[in-house]
Amino acid sequence: MKIMVIGGSPTAESRTRGIAQYAAEVLREMNVEVLFFDVGNDILPLFTGDESTAQNEVVKKLSAYAEEADGFFVTSPEYHSGISGALKNALDFLGGKHFRNKPSAIAVAAGGGKGGVNALTNLRTVLRGVYSLVLPDQYVADPVAFDEGNVLVDELAQTRVKELATQLKDLTELVSKK
Ligand SMILES: Cc1cc2nc3c(=O)[nH]c(=O)nc-3n(C[C@H](O)[C@H](O)[C@H](O)COP(=O)(O)O)c2cc1C
Structure with a gap:
């Protein structure tokens, strides 16, 4: 089984990346093959709909990983009550072809207080x-x-990420029969 873990923050020093890296570690311990893509390290061009961007090496990596994956662990920071623009840009390169009938787990890094729920939604x-x-x-x-x-x-926090990873693995197993 292959799970694509997506780090959704564009920043160099990123808490979101900390969640994504922990999720990847836990999934590997469960004998899941992890395909790790981080929008802060794997720098994509801006999605314009122009077909020439399909030839970009990072776009190719993103599409290949998403196509190969049986499920997804997607992380984002909360920026202004939503997901990061960088993650949305990445997801705009993808579509139903990559995600249809595949499970996703979602987790967010937020500023504290009551933040984060808007980005999750x-x-x-x-x-x-x-x-x-x-x-x-x-x-x-x-x-x-x-x-x-x-x-x-x-x-x-580690326990909650482990729980999410376990639920993701279980549902992916059911759906993909792998
Ligand atoms: C542009 C910007 C907007 C933010 N907006 C929110 C917000 O709406 N709610 C919130 O809880 N935190 C907000 N924060 C705080 C971040 O969610 C928090 O610092 C998070 O850990 C950042 O993750 P990162 O380090 O992976 O980028 C914002 C931070 C930035 C830079």
């Missing part, structure tokens, strides 16, 4: 738009869940 809506089967469970990590290097160190 936004991400859920976008993934519904590409016909992914988004798990009902979801997770927001506040800044306190990370150490100074943006590693997800909080025990409860």
Whole structure:
């Protein structure tokens, strides 16, 4: 089974990446093959609809990983009550061809307080738009869940990401029969 983990933050120092890296680690421990794509390291051009962008090496990597994947673990920061523009740009290169009938787990890094739910709802809506089967469970990590290097160190946060990864693996197994 292959799961594509998407880091959805464009920043160099990213808490979202901390969630994505932890999810990837946990999935690998469950013997899942991880296809890791991070919009902050895998720099995509702006989606314009121009067919020439299909030849871009990073666009090719994104499409190949998404096509190969049986399921997705998608992460984003909450920016202005939504997902990052960089993640939305990446998802605009993809569509139902890549996501239809494939499960997704979603998790967000937010600023604390009551932040994060709007980005989760936004991400859920976008993934519904590409016909992914988004798990009902979801997770927001506040800044306190990370150490100074943006590693997800909080025990409860780790448990919640593990739970999401387990649910994702189980549903992907059911749906893809792998
Ligand atoms: C442009 C911008 C907008 C933000 N908007 C929100 C917001 O609406 N709600 C929130 O809880 N946090 C907001 N934050 C805080 C980020 O969600 C938080 O710092 C998060 O950890 C950033 O993730 P990253 O380090 O992976 O980019 C915002 C941060 C930035 C830079």
